[in-house]
Amino acid sequence: MKQRVLLGIAGLLAALVLLVGCQDPGAVGRVLGSIGGFGGSPVGDYASSAVKGVTAIAHASEDFNPEQEYYIGRAVGATLLTRYHPLNDPRANAYVNEVGQALALFSDMPQTFGGYHFLIMDSPEINAFAAPGGLVFITRGMLRCCSGENALAAVLAHEIAHVQNKDALRAIKRSRVTEAFTIIGGEAVKHAVGGDLAQLTSVFTDSIGDIMGTMVNNGYSKTLEYQADKTAITILTRTGYDPAGLPDMLTEMQKRLTPGGHDFAKTHPAPTDRITQLASLARVAEIHEPPARIARFKAALGNI
Amino acid sequence: MRFGKPALILGLSLSLCAVLALAATVLNVQVRDGQVRDNPSFLGKIVGKANYGQAVSVVQEQGDWVRVALPGGVSGWMHRTALTDKQLALSGGTGASAGVSGKEMALAGKGFSAQVEADYRRSHGGNFAAIDRMELIKYDPATLLAFLAQGGIKPQGGAK
Numbered sequence: 001m002k003q004r005v006l007l008g009i010a011g012l013l014a015a016l017v018l019l020v021g022c023q024d025p026g027a028v029g030r031v032l033g034s035i036g037g038f039g040g041s042p043v044g045d046y047a048s049s050a051v052k053g054v055t056a057i058a059h060a061s062e063d064f065n066p067e068q069e070y071y072i073g074r075a076v077g078a079t080l081l082t083r084y085h086p087l088n089d090p091r092a093n094a095y096v097n098e099v100g101q102a103l104a105l106f107s108d109m110p111q112t113f114g115g116y117h118f119l120i121m122d123s124p125e126i127n128a129f130a131a132p133g134g135l136v137f138i139t140r141g142m143l144r145c146c147s148g149e150n151a152l153a154a155v156l157a158h159e160i161a162h163v164q165n166k167d168a169l170r171a172i173k174r175s176r177v178t179e180a181f182t183i184i185g186g187e188a189v190k191h192a193v194g195g196d197l198a199q200l201t202s203v204f205t206d207s208i209g210d211i212m213g214t215m216v217n218n219g220y221s222k223t224l225e226y227q228a229d230k231t232a233i234t235i236l237t238r239t240g241y242d243p244a245g246l247p248d249m250l251t252e253m254q255k256r257l258t259p260g261g262h263d264f265a266k267t268h269p270a271p272t273d274r275i276t277q278l279a280s281l282a283r284v285a286e287i288h289e290p291p292a293r294i295a296r297f298k299a300a301l302g303n304i
Numbered sequence: 305m306r307f308g309k310p311a312l313i314l315g316l317s318l319s320l321c322a323v324l325a326l327a328a329t330v331l332n333v334q335v336r337d338g339q340v341r342d343n344p345s346f347l348g349k350i351v352g353k354a355n356y357g358q359a360v361s362v363v364q365e366q367g368d369w370v371r372v373a374l375p376g377g378v379s380g381w382m383h384r385t386a387l388t389d390k391q392l393a394l395s396g397g398t399g400a401s402a403g404v405s406g407k408e409m410a411l412a413g414k415g416f417s418a419q420v421e422a423d424y425r426r427s428h429g430g431n432f433a434a435i436d437r438m439e440l441i442k443y444d445p446a447t448l449l450a451f452l453a454q455g456g457i458k459p460q461g462g463a464k
Contacts, residue, residue: 064415071418077435078425110385240452289456
């Protein structure tokens with residue numbers, strides 16, 4: 001009789017595990033945890049923490065998920081916009097978004113948590129930034145290096161490449177990622193109050209600092225920049241733009257960059273080096289754009 | 305011996321669980337507004353929405369597109385990049401279980417969230433209002449493809 005009861009209980013538990021476990025491995029830990037008190041055995045608690053440990057390690061190696069990336073990107077963008085002012089020109093911004101969002105459709109990551117959005121910054125400096133998740137910022141100075149829509153597409157494709165390749169996230173120190181997942185792994189963050197929220201915000205702040213330091217001050221490695229140029233060529237070609245737009249734009253940028261400047265002169269390899277690296281993929285060539293394209297570029301960015 | 309059988313049953317159910325998991329591929333939506341379309345193309349009509357974190361069953365795969373079944377009988381195509389096989393809940397003890405909507409999950413405040421952003425904002429400031437405005441500018445794929453066509457740009461691949 002006693003054995004029957006025990007078997008019954010075991011069967012019930014097994015069914016419970018089966019029901020919940022397949023949907024969510026973490027739930028196995030919860031189910032086991034909830035029966036931890038059964039028979040006075042601590043086995044459930046142990047199993048629960050074991051499952052949690054595995055989850056934490058798996059996430060640390062895969063870094064942040066798209067939602068985390070989205071919030072990091074927003075904060076990077078918001079911080080950047082304390083240094084640069086958004087250009088209040090709806091027409092110009094709409095046009096840059098049309099070109100940029102069309103290009104993003106043809107990237108390897110056409111969809112992100114919050115989507116791709118582009119903004120012109122009111123600065124004569126030659127600069128552009130891609131925050132994680134798809135927020136792209138481009139200065140008026142950079143737009144002036146663009147002879148037409150094709151060249152603009154090249155600049156935007158390079159920034160989309162940084163988003164797709166998750167280059168900004170790479171700038172976050174490994175220790176922060178580990179720290180974040182240690183906190184997130186803790187049960188108390190469920191409602192993130194008091195100390196846990198403060199701790200998490202502190203890691204978040206440091207991560208934004210890491211990205212700003214690399215993106216704005218030091219620049220990515222040359223390898224990542226050349227890779228972004230190559231990815232940009234792929235995106236341009238798939239979309240239907242002439243890949244020559246990139247070397248053409250770089251040629252113009254070379255003429256306009258001030259040596260020692262705090263913009264692309266500081267954070268990117270020299271345009272001539274980038275053109276050399278691109279040689280096998282795209283060369284400087286005259287780009288023929290149809291009248292409708294020339295007209296819309298002029299209408300939107302003619303006075304930039 | 306008295307504990308042998310329950311352990312065996314538990315073990316068997318866990319293996320069965322693994323087999324079932326292999327039989328039906330379930331992926332999780334990893335974008336905020338997952339669009340489900342009537343054909344495998346960004347031009348397909350939107351027939352359903354799937355929220356971040358929502359689990360969908362894979363019915364068919366074709367190139368970059370996956371046909372998924374949503375609860376309630378709706379099925380349609382989602383772009384592969386909107387889906388992941390990873391568990392999206394970060395906290396070991398607070399993973400979403402079946403029945404929890406993506407919205408609820410997104411609001412659960414795990415990891416870097418709106419709550420962390422608000423806390424960061426209080427201490428560091430930042431022009432978040434401009435970011436909010438920036439996020440409002442979005443064009444649907446059909447409009448973007450029409451924009452390309454108007455400029456004489458003929459796509460060669462990718463978003464199909």
